[in-house]
Amino acid sequence: MWREPQEQVESIEPPSLGLYSMRLESQRLFNFLKRAKSPETLGARVVPFGETVVGEWQGYRLIPLTETDSLNPEVIADLYRFRKAGDFPGDEKLSEVGTRQWLKKYLLEIEERVLFFVVSPDGRRLGHVGLWLRNDSELELDNIIKSPTSQVKGVMSEAVRALGRWAREFIGTQTLVLRVTPSNLHAIAFYEKLGFQVVEVDSDWQKMSVELDPWFPEYREILTAGPSIGPLEAGLVGEAVRTGWNNHHSDFLSHFAKTFGDYEEAEFVIPTESCTSALHLALWALGIGPGDEVIVPDITWVATATAVRYVGATPVFADVDFETWCLDPESVRQKITPSTRAVMPVHLYGFVAEVDKIAKICDEFDLHMVQDAAPGIGTTIRGRSITHWGDISCFSFQGAKLLVSGEGGAFVTKNAEIYRKALKISDSGRVPGTFWIDELGKKTKMSNPTAALALAQTFGVERQIEKKREIAAWYREFLGANSFLTFQRELPGTRSIHWLTSIRVDKEGFDRDKFRSGLKAAGVDTRPIFPPISTYPIWERSPAINPNATALGLSSLNLPSGVRLTRQDVARACAAIQTLL
Numbered sequence: 087m088w089r090e091p092q093e094q095v096e097s098i099e100p101p102s103l104g105l106y107s108m109r110l111e112s113q114r115l116f117n118f119l120k121r122a123k124s125p126e127t128l129g130a131r132v133v134p135f136g137e138t139v140v141g142e143w144q145g146y147r148l149i150p151l152t153e154t155d156s157l158n159p160e161v162i163a164d165l166y167r168f169r170k171a172g173d174f175p176g177d178e179k180l181s182e183v184g185t186r187q188w189l190k191k192y193l194l195e196i197e198e199r200v201l202f203f204v205v206s207p208d209g210r211r212l213g214h215v216g217l218w219l220r221n222d223s224e225l226e227l228d229n230i231i232k233s234p235t236s237q238v239k240g241v242m243s244e245a246v247r248a249l250g251r252w253a254r255e256f257i258g259t260q261t262l263v264l265r266v267t268p269s270n271l272h273a274i275a276f277y278e279k280l281g282f283q284v285v286e287v288d289s290d291w292q293k294m295s296v297e298l299d300p301w302f303p304e305y306r307e308i309l310t311a312g313p314s315i316g317p318l319e320a321g322l323v324g325e326a327v328r329t330g331w332n333n334h335h336s337d338f339l340s341h342f343a344k345t346f347g348d349y350e351e352a353e354f355v356i357p358t359e360s361c362t363s364a365l366h367l368a369l370w371a372l373g374i375g376p377g378d379e380v381i382v383p384d385i386t387w388v389a390t391a392t393a394v395r396y397v398g399a400t401p402v403f404a405d406v407d408f409e410t411w412c413l414d415p416e417s418v419r420q421k422i423t424p425s426t427r428a429v430m431p432v433h434l435y436g437f438v439a440e441v442d443k444i445a446k447i448c449d450e451f452d453l454h455m456v457q458d459a460a461p462g463i464g465t466t467i468r469g470r471s472i473t474h475w476g477d478i479s480c481f482s483f484q485g486a487k488l489l490v491s492g493e494g495g496a497f498v499t500k501n502a503e504i505y506r507k508a509l510k511i512s513d514s515g516r517v518p519g520t521f522w523i524d525e526l527g528k529k530t531k532m533s534n535p536t537a538a539l540a541l542a543q544t545f546g547v548e549r550q551i552e553k554k555r556e557i558a559a560w561y562r563e564f565l566g567a568n569s570f571l572t573f574q575r576e577l578p579g580t581r582s583i584h585w586l587t588s589i590r591v592d593k594e595g596f597d598r599d600k601f602r603s604g605l606k607a608a609g610v611d612t613r614p615i616f617p618p619i620s621t622y623p624i625w626e627r628s629p630a631i632n633p634n635a636t637a638l639g640l641s642s643l644n645l646p647s648g649v650r651l652t653r654q655d656v657a658r659a660c661a662a663i664q665t666l667l
Contacts, residue, residue, distance in 0.1 A: 088117070095338075099113060099114045100345050100349070101349050101546075103349055103471055106549060108549040111256070111546070111549050112225070112257055113219075114545060115256055116198065116199075118131070118153070118317065120151070128150075130321040131149075132147050132200065133148040133252050134147045134248070144207070145206070146206060146241065148205070150653055151201045151214075153194055155189070164571070165214070166185040168232075171233075201214055202214060202215055204245040204573060206241075212232065212236040212242075213231075215249050216229035216230070217246050224263055225257060225263070226265070227249075234321075242276075242646070243590060250301050251298065254299070256314070256316045258549045260298060261297055262282075262295070263293060264277065265294075268291075275294075281296045281300065282295060283296070307609045307610075311646030311647065312649045315490075316546075316586055318542040318545055322338065322538040326534050327535050331534075336534060338534050338538040339531075342355075342544065345541060346498075348470045349464075350463075352473040352499060353505075355497065355498050356509055356530075357497075357537055358494070358495040358532055361389065361460040361480050361496075362495070363495060365390065365393035366396045366528075368393075368456045369399065371478075372426050372427075372428065372478075374428055375397050377399075378399040379426045380394040381413075381426060381459075382394065383405075383434070383630045384620050385617075385619070386616060386621065387617060389460075390430055391625075404417040406635050408634045408637070408638070411434050411615075412431065412575065413440070414634070415444050426451065427453060429444055429454075429456075429642070430457070431457055431458070433458075434584050435461055435588055436465065436488065436581050436584050437584075438462070438465045438466075438576070440468060441455070441476065445475045455475065456476060456477060456480065457479040457480065459472060460481060460484075460487070461487060461488070461583075461585045462479075463547065464547055464548070464551045464581070466486070467579060478497065478499045491532075492539065494532050496540075511528060511532065515527025516531050553649045557587060557649075558573075560656040561645060564661075564664075565660050566662035567666070568664065571589045573587070587644070587647050588645065589645060589663075590638060590642040591641050593667065598643060600645075602643060604662075605663065609658075612643045612645060613638070613642075615642040617639040618631075618632060646659055
């Protein structure tokens with residue numbers, strides 16, 4: 087069976103923990119675009135002028151030139167016609183043969199370059215635009231030529247904007263540059279209308295640059311979360327849906343487990359249908375059950391504690407640190423009893439808990455440590471993955487998280503024995519390779535199409551972390567001087583991913599519900615942080631009040647933090663916050 091996209095998966099550069107590189111992002115994406123070999127795979131790589139575009143630009147799109155285009159006479163004829171009309175500089179052999187050679191040698195075989203046809207709703211090629219990463223931090227607008235027969239006014243301007251928005255989201259660049267000859271006054275005027283400004287001039291070229299965030303539309307409501315879904319996601323999921331069955335039923339599951347495990351520096355990964363299942367599986371595999379106690383933080387999503395209940399054990403609620411909002415090691419120590427079997431720190435909203443201190447307490451009392459790292463993909467301590475601490479780490483790919491697969495999770499461990507126990511439980515307790523069940527288990531498997539989406543998201547993890555941290559920095563820039571506000575604190579020596587940027591409001595008479603309603607009316611979505619989960623009426627006993635969790639739970643909220651936010655989105659949200667305070 088033809089397996090073209092599967093071969094592409096193996097050739098995509100995997101991510102490295104803590105390393106964001108615009109060159110790697112560009113090469114990964116450009117190569118994927120250029121290797122489409124069928125209409126089905128090409129369709130996933132198309133860039134629309136805009137997801138909300140209506141009116142005259144609805145249906146216009148950018149279609150990447152691929153390896154198969156170099157063999158298509160119609161494509162080569164159009165390229166030759168465009169380049170001839172544009173008097174393209176430096177092309178000494180301006181012919182169809184020379185154009186084919188140019189396409190292969192200077193575009194398709196160069197990892198840092200990509201070219202798109204500008205295509206109308208009825209399929210006409212109206213010109214082409216391209217991108218070229220000349221160095222590690224500078225993305226250049228390249229090969230902009232309009233078809234000599236195109237009568238569509240403004241189409242190239244809109245094509246450039248669409249390409250710039252696409253590059254901002256999926257490569258991570260904040261600016262586009264270009265080079266134009268000083269004598270080309272018509273081109274210079276065209277770029278100036280788009281907002282480009284001259285940054286450098288010499289005798290041969292005039293270099294211009296533009297900030298990309300202003301090219302994004304202003305949405306009526308700024309949402310709290312929201313994923314970044316692009317050609318990798320559409321391409322891999324489409325392939326999984328078309329061919330990921332029978333003998334290929336777990337291809338993407340295997341790729342995802344290997345890629346995510348390598349990224350998080352752990353050998354063993356079990357993809358699960360949710361992080362809740364991964365937590366349940368972790369406690370089950372460790373043999374925790376009735377009569378046992380597991381210490382959990384009082385501020386977290388309820389699944390941290392309900393997973394304890396699923397195995398028949400009792401959750402014990404410890405307080406959180408008032409600055410990091412994560413599990414307080416001293417409170418953990420105070421909650422330990424002879425029945426305590428494990429501690430479950432949570433990296434709340436992407437901020438790293440003090441797991442090194444908690445791990446020492448666990449070693450002192452011979453306790454297991456299971457990290458609820460649902461919001462903690464990519465978090466590090468002294469440059470190392472958090473998976474280096476404790477027995478098991480559980481991650482989430484739920485639809486609002488840093489990386490999304492709709493629903494989904496990952497059980498991660500370095501311990502081969504724990505992995506073997508968990509793997510058998512997760513496969514309904516059967517003897518591998520048979521239908522014989524010799525112990526109680528549960529099916530927790532992630533689906534192959536879901537794994538394809540999780541895998542595609544994993545390839546762009548460092549770009550998305552970079553954007554999350556950028557958004558957090560904007561909030562601190564705009565709100566840092568407000569004496570009523572404090573932000574969740576990042577511990578020294580850690581890299582928090584700022585999945586959600588959150589604030590605590592310390593102002594007499596502050597009414598969080600009223601405050602959130604006022605922000606909602608201004609088009610700014612927020613959500614309250616988790617209340618102390620020990621106060622839910624689902625537990626058998628009423629625990630002692632945890633003062634930090636109680637105070638934070640009443641006065642804190644999550645701000646819009648989706649990776650597609652622009653600087654102007656954050657500025658607008660902050661202006662509304664300042665006004666209401």
